[in-house]
Amino acid sequence: MKNTFGSSVSLTLFGESHGPEIGAVLDGLAPGIPVDEDYIAGKLLLRRPAGSISTGRVEGDPFRIVSGVYKGYTTGTPICILIPNENSKSSDYSAARSLARPGHADYTAFCKYHGYEDYRGGGHFSGRLTAALVAAGAIAQSALEKKGILIGTHIAKCAGISDRPFRNLESDIQTLSGLRFAVLDQEAAGRMQTAIKEAAQDGDSVGGILETAVTGLPAGVGEPWFDSLESLLSHALFSIPAVKGVEFGDGFSLADQRGSLANDSFAVQDGKIITRTNHNGGINGGISNGMPLLFRCAVKPTPSIYKEQETVDFLHNTDQKLVIGGRHDPAIVHRARVVADCVTALVLCDLLALRFGTDYIGKPR
Amino acid sequence: MKNTFGSSVSLTLFGESHGPEIGAVLDGLAPGIPVDEDYIAGKLLLRRPAGSISTGRVEGDPFRIVSGVYKGYTTGTPICILIPNENSKSSDYSAARSLARPGHADYTAFCKYHGYEDYRGGGHFSGRLTAALVAAGAIAQSALEKKGILIGTHIAKCAGISDRPFRNLESDIQTLSGLRFAVLDQEAAGRMQTAIKEAAQDGDSVGGILETAVTGLPAGVGEPWFDSLESLLSHALFSIPAVKGVEFGDGFSLADQRGSLANDSFAVQDGKIITRTNHNGGINGGISNGMPLLFRCAVKPTPSIYKEQETVDFLHNTDQKLVIGGRHDPAIVHRARVVADCVTALVLCDLLALRFGTDYIGKPR
Amino acid sequence: MKNTFGSSVSLTLFGESHGPEIGAVLDGLAPGIPVDEDYIAGKLLLRRPAGSISTGRVEGDPFRIVSGVYKGYTTGTPICILIPNENSKSSDYSAARSLARPGHADYTAFCKYHGYEDYRGGGHFSGRLTAALVAAGAIAQSALEKKGILIGTHIAKCAGISDRPFRNLESDIQTLSGLRFAVLDQEAAGRMQTAIKEAAQDGDSVGGILETAVTGLPAGVGEPWFDSLESLLSHALFSIPAVKGVEFGDGFSLADQRGSLANDSFAVQDGKIITRTNHNGGINGGISNGMPLLFRCAVKPTPSIYKEQETVDFLHNTDQKLVIGGRHDPAIVHRARVVADCVTALVLCDLLALRFGTDYIGKPR
Amino acid sequence: MKNTFGSSVSLTLFGESHGPEIGAVLDGLAPGIPVDEDYIAGKLLLRRPAGSISTGRVEGDPFRIVSGVYKGYTTGTPICILIPNENSKSSDYSAARSLARPGHADYTAFCKYHGYEDYRGGGHFSGRLTAALVAAGAIAQSALEKKGILIGTHIAKCAGISDRPFRNLESDIQTLSGLRFAVLDQEAAGRMQTAIKEAAQDGDSVGGILETAVTGLPAGVGEPWFDSLESLLSHALFSIPAVKGVEFGDGFSLADQRGSLANDSFAVQDGKIITRTNHNGGINGGISNGMPLLFRCAVKPTPSIYKEQETVDFLHNTDQKLVIGGRHDPAIVHRARVVADCVTALVLCDLLALRFGTDYIGKPR
Secondary structure: OOOEEOOOOEEEEEOOOOOOEEEEEEEOOOOOOEOOHHHHHHHHHHHOOOHHHOOOOOOOOOOEEOOOEEOOEEOOOOEEEEEEOOOOOOHHHHOOOOEOOOOOOHHHHHHHHOOOOOOHHHHHHOHHHHHHHHHHHHHHHHHHHHOOOEEEEEEEEEOOEEOOOOOOHHHHHHHHHOOOOOOOOHHHHHHHHHHHHHHHHOOOOEOEEEEEEEEOOOOOOOOOOOOOHHHHHHHHHOOOOOEEEEEEOOHHHHHHOEHHHHOOOEEEEOOEEEEOOOOOOOEEOOEEOOOOEEEEEEEOOOOOOOOOEEEEEOOOOEEEEEOOOOOOOOOOHHHHHHHHHHHHHHHHHHHHHHHHOOOHHHOOO | OOOEEOOOOEEEEEOOOOOOEEEEEEEOOOOOOEOOHHHHHHHHHHHOOOHHHOOOOOOOOOOEEOOOEEOOEEOOOOEEEEEEOOOOOOHHHHOOOOEOOOOOOHHHHHHHHOOOOOOHHHHHHOHHHHHHHHHHHHHHHHHHHHOOOEEEEEEEEEOOEEOOOOOOHHHHHHHHHOOOOOOOOHHHHHHHHHHHHHHHHOOOOEOEEEEEEEEOOOOOOOOOOOOOHHHHHHHHHOOOOOEEEEEEOOHHHHHHOEHHHHOOOEEEEOOEEEEOOOOOOOEEOOEEOOOOEEEEEEEOOOOOOOOOEEEEEOOOOEEEEEOOOOOOOOOOHHHHHHHHHHHHHHHHHHHHHHHHOOOHHHOOO | OOOEEOOOOEEEEEOOOOOOEEEEEEEOOOOOOEOOHHHHHHHHHHHOOOHHHOOOOOOOOOOEEOOOEEOOEEOOOOEEEEEEOOOOOOHHHHOOOOEOOOOOOHHHHHHHHOOOOOOHHHHHHOHHHHHHHHHHHHHHHHHHHHOOOEEEEEEEEEOOEEOOOOOOHHHHHHHHHOOOOOOOOHHHHHHHHHHHHHHHHOOOOEOEEEEEEEEOOOOOOOOOOOOOHHHHHHHHHOOOOOEEEEEEOOHHHHHHOEHHHHOOOEEEEOOEEEEOOOOOOOEEOOEEOOOOEEEEEEEOOOOOOOOOEEEEEOOOOEEEEEOOOOOOOOOOHHHHHHHHHHHHHHHHHHHHHHHHOOOHHHOOO | OOOEEOOOOEEEEEOOOOOOEEEEEEEOOOOOOEOOHHHHHHHHHHHOOOHHHOOOOOOOOOOEEOOOEEOOEEOOOOEEEEEEOOOOOOHHHHOOOOEOOOOOOHHHHHHHHOOOOOOHHHHHHOHHHHHHHHHHHHHHHHHHHHOOOEEEEEEEEEOOEEOOOOOOHHHHHHHHHOOOOOOOOHHHHHHHHHHHHHHHHOOOOEOEEEEEEEEOOOOOOOOOOOOOHHHHHHHHHOOOOOEEEEEEOOHHHHHHOEHHHHOOOEEEEOOEEEEOOOOOOOEEOOEEOOOOEEEEEEEOOOOOOOOOEEEEEOOOOEEEEEOOOOOOOOOOHHHHHHHHHHHHHHHHHHHHHHHHOOOHHHOOO
16 A cells, blocks of 8 residues: 555545645544544644745644544544645646656656646645645544643754753653754754854745654564564654654664663663663564653754756756755754654554554543 | 565565575566576575674575476566575573573563564564575576566675775666675775674674665666565565664765755756766655666674673563673675665565566566 | 455545545556546436435536546546535434444444544445546546446346346446436336335335446456455445455356356467357466356345335433334445446456556557 | 464465475464373364365375474474475476466466476475465464364355355364264265366366354453454465355344344353353454354365366467366365364464463463
8 A cells, every 4th residue: 555554443534735735534443532622733733834944935824533433532543634725826837737846756757657747836745745644644643642642752963053952751741842943952942043044135045953852652662573562653753744864772773882882781770671871762563661761763854945956857858057946944853843743643643552552642641 | 564565566575594494475476587596596595694793503594495486487476485594592592481582682672572482593574584585686686687677685884994995886777786794896895894893803793884785777777665676665665673764875975065066957868867876876756767776784793792781581570691692694795785675676676566567577678 | 454445546535424525546557548538427316326226316426537637638646536425314323323223333333433433424334435436437438438347237126026148248338328217128228217116115125136247358357366356346345335255257057057068168260269158257276267257146125125124222221122213225236336346447447557568558559 | 464464473485386395384382281192283284185075186294293392292493394395296287387287376376486486296385385374273283172163164155056155163163073084974974075076077167155163261351453353264265276265144134134133142151151052263352251162164176177178378478278187176165164163273283372371371261
């Protein structure tokens, strides 16, 4: 299946940037989970462009849940969420239909769909669809929170500027849930925003690194080989547009360490087994060990920039110059963080349902 | 499904380190692919421990294909490959049954399987199972080669020492196919091996980074969202034991770049559309763009080390000291590279079968 | 996955009888298939209640396609079709919330969803959802027709009255496509309708048997074991509410035959290999043999009847009497036939895409 | 996936009739299930040809479990079971390589695999592979028995002769478990065997109907639409070679009933909700209602007969006469019944794991 992910809890995504509506179907979630539309709206707000560092396209994202929720609770049957596209300007795009925007999927979509693709605004490839992902993921995340499983993502790096590392995960996650620009060190946050504005003034864009923590996940979740926690989380995380790298625990820096350092030694603390360090990001052999999950995503700079770029006309096989009009973000890393939270929540709900049964996630702790 | 991966072409893995046999079932591969047992044996040889930098456990890996191949060709029905475990020493492990080896899956397996797991030598979690993965993947890789799709992996970094970057991909891949220690710069190779030996003398281990290139893949393969090339490849790559990071193209370093640099501009060359650079690793919007695929895996240092480590007895919830006996590698990155090739081949065969039909991969170019 | 079916071409179904909208997401269909909204509306019309032999609830089924279709053609990305529920009367159902309607899913839904289910009008279990199935399936069926693959279903039996058997399949299928009450023998059709009305007058309902033929399917489609044509078609057909039996070719009557009769002998006709008879319904070893597919579904009588029935109050574990109000059909077999066509079309599109690639079904014959 | 079935508990089948070994990988079963090799051998014995009414090919089926079982218990990791083919006579088949045996898959296999298929003895399509299915299914069935879920199948009909219906299900299932020829009425059993011998003397074969009962399944298992109990069970049952029809409860005869008769009215009995009749076979809306499951499979007569048959040479497109040599059964219905038990057990283990978690089936009642 192409736009569906998950086994026991699954998500199906549909829509195009300039079609009438985008949406998602979230299936397999336990019955009895309270669905708080304000919570969902809050998550959608975090995904929305924010003021001067984001695109002028501002949408209210007035989602509708048309199935699977009754009297404020999940029913256990598929939840379809729809979000209209209210503010699209198709005329911005039509002129350059066959000019491949570098870093975008225009050309690859043409190779795959032979010109039948809805190319306007990136069509089905548009980051716009993450709104539907977030709306569905928010329901999953709220269910996990009731089980004491918390997820939080900060911008560990943006435009070369680093946030402070996670310290106390529970309180850091709490802090992040209220931040529109998810940086723990407010001084760093200011410098990042300045750097984003500078890039915008240059008609350019910047990237960053997202770091996610998950607390409260029980030990013993995940599978040894193809359905390792790393495999399933990376599968979902790489579906976020612009993510080009995923690492768990110390990730790439583990490559330079020695085993005696990289190994997380076990200890008994208050009668419970823990590890003294967490270089492995809470995962051994693909399975959670009861420590927090820790992983990071590399987000490339937004490919839409105002600078003139060299490209081709793929219908006529000719070299061309391209200046992209329309509205676009000089950075998306601050908006992508809520998407990272949400796909993480979806993967964990699926794995918990597989491990403990379909009702588990709906039962109070 | 837990130990099965792939849609149209799928692989199922089974076995334990100290059981009688390990194996894999490769299903869905086109009929009519020549199966060259010497080619498979050659790949298995690359996975085997190599002399002084590897474990003393040397196995001939005398695989048997018990189904799916007839008169030297794939039949189109499931191929089961079995490899006996000839040289296992279970007594090395039984004493410390409930001492969790740091960095290993002993404790997480116990949490998941409640003590019923075959813990000997890591059981089902053992890197030993990659032999079956390689044997099956070799058939897939040989089929791709006949379609002009070449895969090669080098050790981009080991113990902090870097190989030279890829230059001419076709010839570099050709060079790598003959190397037991897959490093393009022989001087760097020597220094890496020295560093591995030094770590071994310290009773310690080292990690590294694998870099893989794929040439000849047509444009238009992959899916926009959950089945993006990055999603599927990372899913498979993270199933390789010890892999803790995966990045495509410039990966994490894209986070520090600006869009004007990160975007790969398109050009027409000899009537064909190419990109001038390949910062995105041959993938736009989850779909191949006709340029070489490029990606890297972080391999953590082997968790089995000879040094004394702190750990717990998870049956009695007590702190303990642990010295791991038995045989183990001071590095596995040089052995893992053929596994990276093979899982890549499996993912690509699956995607090509989905895109172009089940017979495609079996037909001559 | 629970409400999703198919591998390369997949369908996801959502909605409840009395929710705002029902719908389906059809993913993986080739790009470039013309989408004729009149064709879809025509199929929906065949599913609608028809005059005096059907329920008073008449809906226009004004579907909206919100994704995956652009300028009249499929794009290759997911097609979401929505159908509003305009004419539901929830008050008909609320009084008897905890009285299990015999033959319905009220009690099993309660066992599964613990009371959180939207029970109104059968909720997610309602035959109403087949409207979305039909709308999606119609697109698949129209694509097959362009490849020369024709599907037709007649009411082989209703209320104990038999239609004539298929004779010339192509012309019979042609005839059926124009019939609202899909019976080939008009005299039998009249007697069936009379019997349905008599049952209605008794406050009762009748069942029937649907027989489906598929012509033009190439040989070599299907898989030997779990994905046999029979397995996949029956999987889909049993998802149609009220279907309680599926048989291929001579089906259950084969049980009484001898092999010399049941075997379909092969012959060469006009240079092409055919079978002289078709007792096996066009399938040998799970794979199409190039002859027409033939199969039959048993449709039980509509469980909603006006007669008083004995039942329980499952919230209070007490015996009760039940008289079902609201509107319901004395027969659904005539409406289910278009659902049979549509799920057949979906399965065949999936299998053809797997066999010949994702583009196959979109290319002109 | 082609030769793999199931979501949380899955089975992968491989092998050919005349290859060295056939086998199956059973993955996802709970850890801690006792594996009794005698129980498995007993099930395999029931599948074996029995004396004068079966083929001369008698095999000991000396299976080997090479993974997933440790110290007599399932480990939770994949169980691979291998069965050697000890007694195959390939020379019986090679002469007629391109003569399509009517009712067999020779021609369809050729269409699908282009001549690369291992055609000997039916190759991968051979009923021989059901031995591996039975060995794996036996482990699943023994686990269900420990949970109080019992499965039994009798030959409801053979050669036109009917067995008595089920009466007391528990004791009938108990009786059947000890019968090699699974008929409850011994007088009918004798007549069936006589009829089978008569067919054999005529060089012909007979078919039959299998009826399966499952007791002890909790209410609330199964899904509303595509993963209804009927959908999943029929999917698995139609993978049994020669099965051409599947019906649940009264199945096809429901088509002739009225709703007032077909509906199973609910009642409270000893504080528990039951249905007074079981015309729906224990399933409402695709979900178990707590009553016994009841379903029937039509088994066509063995296609291998000694009589001369008309066929084609599919390599040369010519009409031919065929006399099938080798050994074959005049009936397989008595052997297929244990296969029906086993695939039922596999489907139920999968559904119970999805519903109640992976550990459920391994825990004592």
